[in-house]
Amino acid sequence: MASPVAREARSPVPMANPLTQLSLAELRRRTSVKWRQYADDVLPLWVAEMDVPLAAPVAEALHDAVGRGDTGYAYGTGYAEALADFAARRWGWSDLAVDRTALVPDVMLGIVEVLRLLTAPGDAVVVCAPVYPPFYAFVSHADRRVIEAPLGADQRIDVSALGEAFRRARADGRRAVFLLCNPHNPTGVVHRRDELEAVADLAGRYGVRVVSDEIHAPLVLPGARFTPYLTVPGAEDALAVLSASKAWNLAGLKSALVVAGPHAVADLRRMPEEVGHGPSHLGVIAHTAAFRDGGEWLDRLLAGLDHNRELLGVLLARHAPTLRYHRPEGTYLAWLGCTALGIDTGPVGDEPGVVTDIAGPARLFLDRARVALSSGHVFGTGGAGFVRLNFATSPEILTEAVTRMGRAVTEHHASHG
Numbered sequence: 231m232a233s234p235v236a237r238e239a240r241s242p243v244p245m246a247n248p249l250t251q252l253s254l255a256e257l258r259r260r261t262s263v264k265w266r267q268y269a270d271d272v273l274p275l276w277v278a279e280m281d282v283p284l285a286a287p288v289a290e291a292l293h294d295a296v297g298r299g300d301t302g303y304a305y306g307t308g309y310a311e312a313l314a315d316f317a318a319r320r321w322g323w324s325d326l327a328v329d330r331t332a333l334v335p336d337v338m339l340g341i342v343e344v345l346r347l348l349t350a351p352g353d354a355v356v357v358c359a360p361v362y363p364p365f366y367a368f369v370s371h372a373d374r375r376v377i378e379a380p381l382g383a384d385q386r387i388d389v390s391a392l393g394e395a396f397r398r399a400r401a402d403g404r405r406a407v408f409l410l411c412n413p414h415n416p417t418g419v420v421h422r423r424d425e426l427e428a429v430a431d432l433a434g435r436y437g438v439r440v441v442s443d444e445i446h447a448p449l450v451l452p453g454a455r456f457t458p459y460l461t462v463p464g465a466e467d468a469l470a471v472l473s474a475s476k477a478w479n480l481a482g483l484k485s486a487l488v489v490a491g492p493h494a495v496a497d498l499r500r501m502p503e504e505v506g507h508g509p510s511h512l513g514v515i516a517h518t519a520a521f522r523d524g525g526e527w528l529d530r531l532l533a534g535l536d537h538n539r540e541l542l543g544v545l546l547a548r549h550a551p552t553l554r555y556h557r558p559e560g561t562y563l564a565w566l567g568c569t570a571l572g573i574d575t576g577p578v579g580d581e582p583g584v585v586t587d588i589a590g591p592a593r594l595f596l597d598r599a600r601v602a603l604s605s606g607h608v609f610g611t612g613g614a615g616f617v618r619l620n621f622a623t624s625p626e627i628l629t630e631a632v633t634r635m636g637r638a639v640t641e642h643h644a645s646h647g
């Protein structure tokens with residue numbers, strides 16, 4: 231029988247929803263962390279990998295490269311050109327200049343290299359908490375200090391908290407960066423243009439440089455619109471990091487791009503040449519094909535994710551109505567408030583940032599429901615009492631997972647009054 235990838239790659243008829251192509255048995259044959267971290271009776275809805283076959287144009291580009299034995303080092307600006315065309319088509323970002331880009335191994339290593347260009351050891355990096363745990367881990371590992379600016383109660387950027395964090399970061403005249411997550415992981419908030427303008431204004435006033443992680447940008451769902459940070463007035467000295475990795479499920483095919491605003495070009499030029507040795511040639515080939523030819527596949531994925539986003543709301547209302555669900559505007563991540571369970575996350579010991587650490591509600595769902603979610607406490611301040619659920623899976627798996635979670639919640643409420 232043809233593998234699902236081959237079926238998708240060869241099919242003359244465009245397939246429908248990429249999220250409905252693979253059975254649980256097929257997915258369990260995968261060897262990536264999502265499928266191997268937990269035992270076989272656990273449904274893994276944690277790390278940001280999607281349960282999809284490769285998009286046909288990406289699979290074809292990789293097959294062709296392997297057929298040619300084209301497995302040397304990466305070269306050229308094809309990835310940046312494909313991204314620039316995609317950005318112009320999708321987001322109206324018409325001045326993404328290829329000569330203001332640099333190829334980096336992946337988004338997080340790209341961010342670290344940009345931090346090295348803009349700051350010195352001991353300088354501060356401001357993040358809006360709760361946020362993607364590696365923002366803490368990579369920043370600390372690069373000897374920079376994390377300063378948190380908590381999100382508002384509406385889970386959107388709180389400008390006054392951000393201003394206070396910028397003030398602290400710049401005390402003693404030290405250099406500082408704001409590491410923006412645009413769209414925001416884990417809440418799925420897509421920052422509006424007016425919000426980003428307020429960020430740029432604040433950053434300009436305090437002399438804080440902005441680095442915008444836009445890895446989830448292609449995953450903005452119907453109803454919201456992505457604003458590239460570099461298109462906002464006042465963001466000319468910012469840098470953005472983009473990649474096809476999340477939207478086309480290419481995390482194992484390493485590469486990403488840093489894009490400098492016009493006033494950050496001199497900074498980007500100081501990027502050491504050896505950083506460009508990190509991305510994989512096959513990664514660059516795959517990411518280029520995704521941005522260049524993967525639009526139709528992406529549209530089908532977004533329709534599937536939109537469906538799952540609604541389904542998740544229905545399932546939670548039916549099986550676990552005490553959990554709070556903030557419908558995400560983008561990403562395939564749902565940030566579920568579980569404080570009604572009354573589970574104390576307890577002394578967790580670890581710093582935020584350890585993605586595999588499980589405590590509090592996530593521990594209940596793992597032990598009692600056999601559903602693996604990301605534990606909220608590793609996302610920093612404001613994360614305890616939440617879990618992050620990855621809904622980039624089939625409606626069947628999502629239904630089974632939430633049904634099991636609902637049973638665990640019911641048993642928990644019954645045994646705890």
Ligand SMILES: Cc1ncc(COP(=O)(O)O)c(C=O)c1O
Nearest residue numbers: 278336337338362415443445475
């Ligand atoms: C906001 C954010 N940045 C970066 C990454 C990781 O990207 P990469 O694997 O390219 O370092 C992720 C992965 O989920 C993410 O959500």
